[in-house]
Every structure is written in structure tokens, then in C-alpha cells.
Amino acid sequence: MLESEKIDDNFTGLRKGLLEFAVLSTISNSKVYVADVLGRLSKTPFATSEGTLYPLLSRLKREAYVTYEWAESEMGPPRKYYSLTSQGKTRLRQLHEYWHELYKSLELLGGKQ
């Protein structure tokens, strides 16, 4: 087994916890389709599938961090077109700040060998 795969296995919980952060970051810049979110995440350690993403997006919508509008597509039925709400932007900023804080704390603790 490759070293990176081992890390993959060991840090599942860490990635799960950060998935919301990753998804919010993906949506942050522009309006996106679910397919775009999946596409962008697929190249990162946060690669996920619809089975996980749909429930997560519906929760984020319920918490009013994201919203969507229906957009016509060239093929098939209209699609949901997601974007961040202002609350979502605040949430993302908070997550960023907190992430930095965590990172700095870990550095101060001398975790980096």
C-alpha cells in the first residue's frame, strides 16, 4: 500500500469533518452545479460522491449558508445552481480564520517535525 493511501485511510475522520469547509470553498467564487462541485473536489483529497454531497448541501441550505436557483440546461431537466448566501460567506470566513488559528496552534506546539 502506498504511503499516501495509508494517510487516506487514517485521516478519514479529519476529511469528513472538513468536507463542509471544502464544499463551501468550492462554491465561494461563483454559482455552481453539483457536477462542478464534484468535479473540483474529485482532484483533491475531498473527493466525494452525490450520495454524500446531496444530504450535505441540503443541510447547508437549511442552515442558510447556501442557496440555489433553478437554471435551464441544454440537456434534460432544469438544474440547481448553487451559490453562497451572505451568511455562508461569513461562515466560510470564520472557518478560514479558525483553520489558521488551528494551524498556528499546531505550529506553536512544535508539531511540525
Added chain:
Amino acid sequence: MKKVTTISLAGRAYQVDEPAYTAVHSYLEKAKATLANDPDTAEIMADLEQSIGDKCAAALANGKTVVSESEMKNVLEALGPVETGEETTPVDTASEERPTRKLFRIKDGAMLAGVCKGFAVYFNMDVTILRLLFVLSVFITHGAMVIVYIVLAFVLPKADDTEKIAAAYGYEANAQEVAERVRQRVSSQALDGVGRGLTTLWRVLMKIASLVAIAVSVVATIGYGVGLWAIALGRTNFVGSLSQYNGWPQGLAITAAYLSIFIVFVLFARVFDRWSSGRKGTRISDATELSLLAVWVVSLVFAISLVMFVGADFRDYANRHNGYIDFEKGHICVTEICWAESDTCAETTDGDRVKECYQM
């Protein structure tokens, strides 16, 4: 030819074959169960359905109109299992997925009427253990259990269709799943509690028994080799009228003895090993088994008759030479003139007479 079903996913119709329908149906049911506590279940389900629909449409690109099972499996795999952030409560789903088992007679894998098999499935135990317990109880109750068995064989309903088999095993009456499970056999199914403990113990004991049987057959083979070698070197020569047994009759005798031991223990080893692994194993064909049995019977009869003939001759010989058989030391001793260069020759208390002893 396959039966095709039309399904509606997010308001669009798709034609899928039967196994594909089963797959997508169970996927969506599982998703619904997982999302039971989610306030937006309906919306997420609609999202999922639409996504499945889109992927099916993509799979049907070049002129095909029916989604096959393998295509549906790919679609569902791409979708991934539905997970919410919260921990699901496995206890609930387990009790949901496993309705209580019912007591039936099960003919599949039965020895007699399937009573033991039915009880084994009901208690989720290895059927062999239950059979042993049953045999034990027959002895303890002086045979009363046989009557109980016969009564049960008449009273218990027989699981003769998939629905009843499903009820016996505690599965939902989904024909495909039952077929799948029955194919996998109960032994590979997770046994619970006491059943698992006893089964493990049983398997360990059977493994040990199988290893012992193998060891015995290996030792027998080595002994046979040593024996043949000794005969070839003329180390087992008899004297006097017993010398008719020198050479090939001895070889024949130990071959017969060897075969009658070896075949039994090899077969024991196979049976024990099969029991220890809990699987059916590759049964050797009836023809092979029958011919092995025939060889065994022939060698056994041969070995026994040789022992009787030679034993009688030994007795005669001992009597004629005023000898005796010392069973404790395993010696046959005769008083006779010492024959040339034999190391078993010894002076007796009488002086001129010598005693010759053969190891039995």
C-alpha cells in the same frame, strides 16, 4: 430475453431490466432509511433520482433503450452510498433488516427430515454442532429424543418455497436476496453469541483432529517405508517352518496393514478438515470414494487373515519347539539350536540350549 420495467426518476421514464430495477429500488430504499431523520428527505431523494436518471440517460447514449444491471450498478457506484453527517444508529437498521426467524424444517442441507437444520438456522448455529447435541441427547434420554424428532418431523412445517425459506432465515422475502443467501450458505453467515463460540470451538477441535489424522497417516507411511526397507535387507527373516513368510509375503502383509490404516486416516483427515472449515468442500466423486473403500476392505481382510494365518503358524511353531509367547515383552521364544551368526542367540541357564526370541 429479459423482462423490462419502466421506472420514473424525477418525472422522467426509464426502461430498466429486472435486476437493474431491484438494484435501484434497494438503493433508494436504503437512502430513504438513512435520511429518515432529515427534514429534507423528499428533496434529497428527488436530487438523487434526477442524478440517477441523468447517468442512466448517459449510459443509454448509442441507441440503446434499456438500462442493464451492470450499467445500473456503475451508476449507483458513482453516486456512492447516501451518508448524512450524523452517525446512523446501526441498532435500528439491524433490527429492521433482520426480522425474527421462524422455525421450519429445512431440506436444503438436511440429513433426515431437516429438523436439526431448521433448529440450527433458527438458533443461528452450525448444524453439525446441533446434530451432535441431538445425538448426545438421544443417549442421555435413552432414545426418547428419537420420538421427539419424529414428532417434530411431522409437526414442523417444511420450508419449501422461497418465502418460507426467507422466514426461516429471517430475511425479507426478496427472492433475489434469498437466492443469494442460500447460495452463500448459512456457514458463511455471521453466527451470533453462543452459536459463534461453539462453532469456533468445534472448528478448532476438528482442525486438531484433522492434523492428528494427517500425522497418523504420515507416521504410517514412514513406518511402511522402514518396514519395506527392513524386509529388503532381510532383517526380518524367520527361521524354521516360519521362513515361508520371509520376503514378499512380509511385504504383502505390511502393505495390506499400511493401506488399511492409511486410507482410513486420510479419509478422516478430509472429513475433519471439511468440518473444521465449515464449507462443503470439494467432494471426491462417488467412484473414487467407492474404489478407495474397496481397496480398504480388501487390504483389511487381507491383513486380518494374514495375521490369523501367521499367528496360528507362530503358535504351532512355538508349541513344537517347546517355546512360549511372552505378550508382555512382545516376544515369541522357542528353544532351538542357535543358527549361525544370529545376535539373538543367547545361552540359557541349561547351558547348551539356546533361546531364540522374535519380536512380535
